[in-house]
Amino acid sequence: MSKRDNVILEMKDVKVHFHLDEGILKAVDGVDLQIKRGMTLGIVGESGCGKSVTSQALLRIVPKPGQVEGEIKLQRSGAGSHEAVDLVKLDPRGKEVRDIRGDEIAMIFQEPMKAFSPIHTVGNQIMEAILLHVTQDKKEAYRLAVEILRKVGMSNPEQRLSEYPHQLSGGMRQRAMIAMALSCNPSILIADEPTTALDVTVQAQVLQLINDLKANHDTSVIFITHDLGVIAEMSDEVAVMYLGKVVEYTDVDSLFHHPKHPYTKALLNSIPAIGRENKRLESIEGTVPFPMNLPKGCGFYTRCKMAIDGVCNVADVPLVEVRKDHKVRCLLVETELKEAEVVS
Structure with missing residues (x-):
């Protein structure tokens, strides 16, 4: 395969x-x-x-x-x-x-400052994931935390482990978030x-x-x-x-x-x-x-320059394969393909 x-x-x-x-x-x-x-x-x-x-x-x-x-x-x-x-x-x-x-499955969140706990050190939070999924030995967890921070290009990783999220720059917080996500090789x-x-x-x-x-x-x-x-x-x-x-x-x-x-x-x-x-x-x-109480039809209908009244706003549009491994949710594309098939 x-x-x-x-x-x-x-x-x-x-x-x-x-x-x-x-x-x-x-x-x-x-x-x-x-x-x-x-x-x-x-x-x-x-x-x-x-x-x-x-x-x-x-x-x-x-x-x-x-x-x-x-x-x-x-x-x-x-x-x-x-x-x-x-x-x-x-x-x-x-x-x-x-x-x-x-x-x-691990995740790098959009806002590291909000994703990290502000009352725990960066090291405490990275080591928590390692202790849960990799090893229960705290010394080994510390070593792995230092190693993963070094891999993501963090300067002076031993010092960063003892710091709180607010003490790091935006780039450092993002690297620390990536390190925590990758600490268990997801x-x-x-x-x-x-x-x-x-x-x-x-x-x-x-x-x-x-x-x-x-x-x-x-x-x-x-x-x-x-x-x-x-x-x-x-x-x-x-x-x-x-x-x-x-x-x-x-x-x-x-x-x-x-x-x-x-x-x-x-x-x-x-x-x-x-x-x-x-x-x-x-x-x-x-x-x-706003995705609540929406009318029938294509969700893009009100903003689409190609939309046709009575066609695009009548029923929900399915996702169909228009060519190998290419799927589209649009009635106009389906119509074009059918017309092309008739001509050929």
């Missing part, structure tokens, strides 16, 4: 709904994704599209009153080739899912906007670090961002999300050279490119709708 066919985690019709007094807030509404061993899946979209909530569902850390539905099948390390565990069926506070968090690393608020030099170092660790440990990476430049650099496959749904899902080359969904095209047209210096960048008018 090739690396590209070796699926380590599969999501089927995953939904994360928040039952509020005003109605049901559908933060994630029927997501299907596959994570392959040693590959990077990029998840891109505007703020409010459900990217981070999808990652929270994987770790079963969705805050109340959120409820996770669907299937999230994880091929556990050391398990038989046909054995998988459904994370949705596990108790979010149970021992089995706690054994998986940090050990087999099978899957979720990176949620890992370069946010970092200067360009540190961003490049963090991205290179993630790529090096992926190559050395055959780790699968889920890279969540709104930066298409980073997606082009880091990803093997890309899922474009909008309003809690995947609207386009393909390999990174096809996404940039043959985008199909109007939202994907609009995102690509909104970034600078060589050869378009004298052209005004396009913008996507409006904002992502």
Whole structure:
């Protein structure tokens, strides 16, 4: 079996709904994704599209009153080739899912200052993960903590272990967060906007670090961002999300050279490119709708320049395969393909 066919985690019709007094807030509404061993899946979209909530569902850390539905099948390390565990069926506070968090699935959170405890040292927090999943020997845990901080390029790691998060710079906190996520050599690393608020030099170092660790440990990476430049650099496959749904899902080359969904095209047209210096960048008018009590039809209908009244706003749009390994959620793309088939 090739690396590209070796699926380590599969999501089927995953939904994360928040039952509020005003109605049901559908933060994630029927997501299907596959994570392959040693590959990077990029998840891109505007703020409010459900990217981070999808990652929270994987770790079963969705805050109340959120409820996770669907299937999230994880091929556990050391398990038989046909054995998988459904994370949705596990108790979010149970021992089995706690054994998986940090050990087999780890996460680099978007805001290290908020993710770290302000009243515990960095060393205390990194060593806690090592003591839970790797060794119960405190001296060995300390040695491993120093080693992982050195691997992520932290200067004077012994001193950093005794410091509190507020004593570190933004770049150092991000490196410490990466170190904690990688301290147990996870099978899957979720990176949620890992370069946010970092200067360009540190961003490049963090991205290179993630790529090096992926190559050395055959780790699968889920890279969540709104930066298409980073997606082009880091990803093997890309899922474009909008309003809690995947609207386009393909390999990174096809996404940039043959985008199909109007939202994907609009995102690509909104970034600078060589050869378009004298052209005004396009913008996507409006904002992502609030995901509650939504009307039938395509979620992008109100912002789409190609939308057709009576077609795009009549019924919910399915995600269909328009070419091999290229899926799109758009009725107009389906119509174009059918017309092309008739002509040929």
